[in-house]
Amino acid sequence: DPSGRICDVIFPIAGKDKLAAIIKESQAKGALDRRIYKGMRRAWGNHYRRMLPSLLSGLEVRSNNAVWRPVLAALDWIRSK
Template sequence: MSRVPWAATALCWTRQAELVDGLVELLIGLIHRINARAERRGEKELIGQLAAVPGKRGIFTKMVNAALSNPDETVRQVVFPAVPGGEKTLRALAKELMATERVVAERIRYQLRGSYSHYYRRMLAPLLAALEFKCHNTAYRPVMDAIELLARERIPYELCVLIALKDALRRSEIYVEGAWPLA
């Protein structure tokens, strides 16, 4: 008879650890999905806009072909003459591409905030409340403090904290009480 309570306790502890591990994996997966989905949606919207710029594709084609046909020559001797407008056009394209990078990053942040605030935020709050995070590494104390502030802070702050939490959980710098200890 004395073995039954011990076996039941061990089974319950094992099952609890499995459930907590599953919740941690769900949390990591959700945070990753929020970010990846926002990137895909933001880039997809902007790629259509980039393809519509007239003449850009032809300029790039001429530039690449000139560079490939004369690989030992200098850029000034080969690429500039191949591009209509030469160096001035290339500088304008570079400026436009850098502006486009900024627009892509802004669009991704917009998508991230929108999908998080309208959908994922409602799911993550109870999930975070169900888990008890612990950390022995003082470098991650700010993430632990930030987790406590999530309920009272604004969405961009929440997103930054969640991404830092995901990374720390993956590296086992922060762990969840009751989960399987990592080897």
């Protein structure tokens, strides 16, 4: 019954303990996602960002498409740093 209240509809089926476990699992998953995000961000900041200028110096990126001009300008700016 989607229009019913949570305590009238879900509690009798799932129970309070099951719902508490689902909430706890969801919070733990959020913590895991944050840890993964922080690790990826740290890896980018410490390693990949330093590698990017040398990688770009060996590449020539061109396009006739006007939509890509801001991206090409950004790559030129990164190369100049």
